[in-house]
Amino acid sequence: MQETVIEANRSERHxxxxxxxxxxxxxxxxxxxxxxxxxxxxxxxxxxxVRPTLTTVIFVFTFSKVAKVPPEPxxxxxxxxxxxxxxxxxxxxxLSTVSSSIVSNTNLVAKVxxxxxxxxxxxxxxxxxxxxxxxxxxxxxFLWYGFTPGWQVIFAPAFLxxxxxxxxxxxxxxxxxxxxxxxxxxxxxxxxxxGFYACPIAYxxxxxxxxxxxPIYNLNPLVGILDGFRWCLLAGNSPxxxxxxxxxxxxxxxxxxxxxxxFRKRENSFVDYI
Amino acid sequence: xxxxxxxxxxxxxxxxxxxxxxxxxxxxxxxxxxxxxLFNGAYRQEMAEVSxxxxxxxxxxxxxxxxxxxxxxxxxxxxxxxxxxxxKVLSRITEPTSGRVSIGGRVASLLEVGTGFHPELTGRxxxxxxxxxxxxxxxxxxxxxxxxxxxxxxxxxxxxxxxxYSSGMYVRLGFAIAxxxxxxxxxxxxxxxxxxxxxxxxxxGKMPDVSDSGRTILFVSHNLTAVQSLCNKSVFMQKGRMMExxxxxxxxxxxMSKVRRTSLVQEWESVAIAPGNDxxxxxxxxxxxxxxxxxxxxxxxxxxxxxxxxxxxxxQADLNLSLHFNSVTGETVFNIATPIxxxxxxxxxxxxxxxxxxxxxxxxxxxxxxxxxxxxxxxxIPETVTLEIEDFRENVAWYGKWPGAVRPxxxxxxxxxxxxxx
Numbered sequence: 001m002q003e004t005v006i007e008a009n010r011s012e013r014h015x016x017x018x019x020x021x022x023x024x025x026x027x028x029x030x031x032x033x034x035x036x037x038x039x040x041x042x043x044x045x046x047x048x049x050v051r052p053t054l055t056t057v058i059f060v061f062t063f064s065k066v067a068k069v070p071p072e073p074x075x076x077x078x079x080x081x082x083x084x085x086x087x088x089x090x091x092x093x094x095l096s097t098v099s100s101s102i103v104s105n106t107n108l109v110a111k112v113x114x115x116x117x118x119x120x121x122x123x124x125x126x127x128x129x130x131x132x133x134x135x136x137x138x139x140x141x142f143l144w145y146g147f148t149p150g151w152q153v154i155f156a157p158a159f160l161x162x163x164x165x166x167x168x169x170x171x172x173x174x175x176x177x178x179x180x181x182x183x184x185x186x187x188x189x190x191x192x193x194x195g196f197y198a199c200p201i202a203y204x205x206x207x208x209x210x211x212x213x214x215p216i217y218n219l220n221p222l223v224g225i226l227d228g229f230r231w232c233l234l235a236g237n238s239p240x241x242x243x244x245x246x247x248x249x250x251x252x253x254x255x256x257x258x259x260x261x262x263f264r265k266r267e268n269s270f271v272d273y274i
Numbered sequence: 275x276x277x278x279x280x281x282x283x284x285x286x287x288x289x290x291x292x293x294x295x296x297x298x299x300x301x302x303x304x305x306x307x308x309x310x311x312l313f314n315g316a317y318r319q320e321m322a323e324v325s326x327x328x329x330x331x332x333x334x335x336x337x338x339x340x341x342x343x344x345x346x347x348x349x350x351x352x353x354x355x356x357x358x359x360x361x362k363v364l365s366r367i368t369e370p371t372s373g374r375v376s377i378g379g380r381v382a383s384l385l386e387v388g389t390g391f392h393p394e395l396t397g398r399x400x401x402x403x404x405x406x407x408x409x410x411x412x413x414x415x416x417x418x419x420x421x422x423x424x425x426x427x428x429x430x431x432x433x434x435x436x437x438x439y440s441s442g443m444y445v446r447l448g449f450a451i452a453x454x455x456x457x458x459x460x461x462x463x464x465x466x467x468x469x470x471x472x473x474x475x476x477x478x479g480k481m482p483d484v485s486d487s488g489r490t491i492l493f494v495s496h497n498l499t500a501v502q503s504l505c506n507k508s509v510f511m512q513k514g515r516m517m518e519x520x521x522x523x524x525x526x527x528x529x530m531s532k533v534r535r536t537s538l539v540q541e542w543e544s545v546a547i548a549p550g551n552d553x554x555x556x557x558x559x560x561x562x563x564x565x566x567x568x569x570x571x572x573x574x575x576x577x578x579x580x581x582x583x584x585x586x587x588x589x590q591a592d593l594n595l596s597l598h599f600n601s602v603t604g605e606t607v608f609n610i611a612t613p614i615x616x617x618x619x620x621x622x623x624x625x626x627x628x629x630x631x632x633x634x635x636x637x638x639x640x641x642x643x644x645x646x647x648x649x650x651x652x653x654x655i656p657e658t659v660t661l662e663i664e665d666f667r668e669n670v671a672w673y674g675k676w677p678g679a680v681r682p683x684x685x686x687x688x689x690x691x692x693x694x695x696x
Contacts, residue, residue: 006366006375028406032392032399039394039435111389112407113366113381268369271362272287 015264019115029122033097034129048133052089056082063202072204072230072237076145083233084201084226086134087159091167091222092192094127098171099188103178106274116267117260120175124168131160138233150235159229166221166252172259176266180273200226205241215243221255224248275378277343277459277490278364283373285334285359285514333359334370335514341507343379343458346491348505348522350498350529355511357494358463361385364492365461379458379490382408386463388448393437397428397447400436404451418454426450459490498526498664503673530571538562540659545585550653554593554644557621558583559658564630573666574681577630582642582658583623593617595624596643596651601636607679614648634681635665 004014038044056078063069064077071077101123102109102116109116142148178184199222208214217223224244231240334356341347349357362368364375365383390407391400401422405415415422423429426446428439436444495501501508501522508525510518518525538561542548548555562579563572572578582595596611612624638661644653665676 004366004377004381006363006369006377008370008372022406022409024412025406025409028403032395032403035399036392036394108390108407110367111385112383114407114409271368 009268015115019117022114022118025114026118026122026125029118030125030129033122033126037126045133048130049137052082052085052134052137055085055089059085059202069203070207072206072234075234075237076147078141079145079147080204080230080234080238081202082138082141083229084199086131086138087163087226087229088196088199088201088222089134090127090131090160091163091225092195093130094124094164094167095171095174096188096192097123097127098167099174099178100185101171102175102270103182103185103274109274110271116270117172117263120168120172120263124164124171127167128160128164148235149233152232152235152240154232156229156232159225159232162225162228162248162252165256166225169252169256169259172263173255176263176270179266179270195220195222199223200230204230204238205244206238209241218244218247219251221248221251275343276340277345277378278341278492279376280337280339280364281374283334283337283360283363283370283375284332285356285363285368286371287331287333289329289331332514334363336373337511337514337516338373339509339516339519341490341492343490344488345507346493346505348501348508348525349492349494349511350501350508350526351511354513356514357511358385359514360511361461361463361492361494377459380409381459381461382452382455382457383461384408384452384455384463385461386448387445387452391436391444391448394435396435397432397439400447401451404448408452408455409457410455414456422447422450422454425453457489459492461492463494500673502526527570538659538661545587548585549655550584553586553588553591553646553652555585555587556582556642556653556655556658557585559640559642561659561661566630571664572662573664574633574635575630575666576663578628578661579625580628580640581623581625583621584644584653586617586619586622589619591617592647593622594645594648596645597624597626598641598643599628599633600639600641601679605679607633607638611645631683632680633663634676634678635663637662 038047041047043050059081060078063081064071069077071080098120101119105119108114108119174184174188198217198220205223205227208217211217224241224246225248227238227241227244228248230238337356337360349360351357359368361383362385363370364377365381365385367383367385388400388404390404392403395403401419402412402415406412423432426443426449428443428447431439431443436447439447491505493501493505505522507520508522509516510525510529518528539559541558541560542556545555548557550556558581560581562581564577564579566575569576580597582597584595586593592614594612594614596609598609599607601607610626615622639657640659640661641654641656642658643651643655646652667673
């Protein structure tokens with residue numbers, strides 16, 4: 001028989017086994033969010049394709065045709081942009097849903113116990129599912145342009161994992177803060193909007209790597225992910241850049257650790273402030 | 275062996291009087307707090323005053339008790355006694371400020387029926403969702419699925435989103451899932467307050483089932499009849515402290531004698547503080563129960579006298595008083611009015627008697643209206659006194675809510691008219 005001890009500020013010894021026991025809940029919550037999202041829509045899951053497609057079309061028009069932003073060598077602009085758009089959409093939507101996840105599940109937090117980490121975790125999983133559906137768009141796009149990725153493509157999951165951790169860890173801190181300070185829900189959309197320009201999505205890192213502020217630019221952990229993902233898919237037309245990869249990995253792993261500790265310290269009192 | 279051991283549990287909340295709610299604060303408040311105290315020395319004084327307005331509120335204070343495996347324990351107490359906070363601590367929804375609880379078994383807490391139901395999902399999907407939230411394994415849910423559907427009576431609507439359910443169906447489905455949990459310890463808060471009478475009867479019928487299986491139950495309810503019939507032990511809480519724990523009948527009796535009688539008189543000492551205006555002011559509202567025998571609480575049998583006194587500040591006026599007896603949901607159960615009194619300046623008294631075996635059990639509020647010249651209400655006081663009438667039953671086997679606005683005992687006979695072999 002399991003014995004549970006409840007005390008103030010006690011980090012529960014069974015927390016991680018509890019988390020494992022509740023893994024079905026994790027899955028069911030993710031499933032709930034996926035099913036609910038497309039209820040009463042005509043297009044349904046097709047929305048997962050429509051959003052990245054339209055974004056790419058707009059990018060091709062504004063950045064390539066109007067602003068004449070050059071793509072990577074030997075690469076059509078759309079081929080360069082779509083992978084980055086997919087990763088960015090995964091990161092940004094996950095970040096915003098994770099940030100608001102605790103508050104938007106108030107009804108659960110106030111009435112039942114389960115390891116609270118389940119809630120933000122399931123939110124990122126929803127984003128991931130969405131990404132995996134949208135990523136199938138890459139196949140027709142690459143076929144259309146007759147573009148083949150090289151051996152580097154096997155590293156794509158690693159960058160996906162990094163993006164997952166980035167959205168999860170930053171989101172986790174925001175989610176915990178949001179319980180007490182609702183300012184977070186105002187801040188996050190702004191950060192995402194700003195982040196879009198601070199990341200190599202519509203343009204290539206090549207255009208800025210000789211600027212004096214390039215090392216500072218690389219402190220944005222998303223740069224390493226987006227540029228790395230591009231390297232995976234563009235068959236040697238985009239080089240692998242250690243300058244952004246190293247800071248990205250270090251920052252993301254450190255943040256993940258800090259975020260989990262931060263969240264764990266606060267989760268037992270969420271209900272008192274929510 | 276004690277399955278739940280609660281040792282000196284306290285829970286403190288900080289109430290911030292600066293704001294209207296104790297809800298979330300903005301970062302701005304915190305920042306301005308720091309910057310102002312940095313730059314402005316004089317501000318510190320002000321800050322000290324402000325922080326005085328933060329009041330500590332102890333929802334629980336040094337509560338200790340032990341529960342044996344297989345006990346069914348009721349927690350009773352008036353509103354704000356700390357019952358719900360206790361359940362929240364025990365079900366690990368919030369942590370205590372100090373103290374220690376050890377629990378030797380799997381806990382399922384049912385603080386609400388249908389927690390986490392998503393309106394867009396179908397009944398079927400919600401059974402799995404709610405089951406998982408309550409800690410059931412997929413396999414367990416599948417095993418009980420038919421029984422859950424059967425108990426809730428929602429077969430026909432299984433594939434309809436629950437947003438299209440009637441509130442009754444919603445509650446039934448929620449309870450049905452919870453009733454099929456198989457934890458060692460079950461924590462239940464007021465769930466019987468919802469749902470229609472039929473379904474409550476069904477739930478209360480299910481509860482002894484649950485307790486016979488040797489499970490430990492913690493049950494909070496305002497329905498003392500239900501506590502009495504389901505729980506062998508009870509805890510009486512008042513203002514965050516545990517007053518008493520023991521046999522249910524004993525605990526309920528002392529709860530009644532300590533709490534219930536206090537709020538039945540309201541009197542204002544002087545004209546200056548009394549509610550009213552420059553024509554009339556209320557002086558006294560008093561509810562006097564005529565207890566039968568050793569009875570110490572008002573129940574459906576108890577005749578009640580209600581008395582009002584008010585100051586007439588006018589030299590001379592034709593006044594009468596109208597009394598509305600309202601149910602807790604705001605409907606007027608009845609309205610009575612006194613004859614007209616040609617009143618001079620001074621104190622006026624009005625009194626009425628409500629017979630026993632007339633009102634149903636429930637919480638009532640009394641509102642009064644003082645009327646001048648039969649037409650002009652000069653003083654309306656919506657809630658002068660709140661009155662709780664307990665349930666009383668003899669020779670009745672079920673404990674659900676007795677239906678009806680009133681509960682008169684009218685002669686109603688039954689007899690065998692003729693004996694005919696068929």
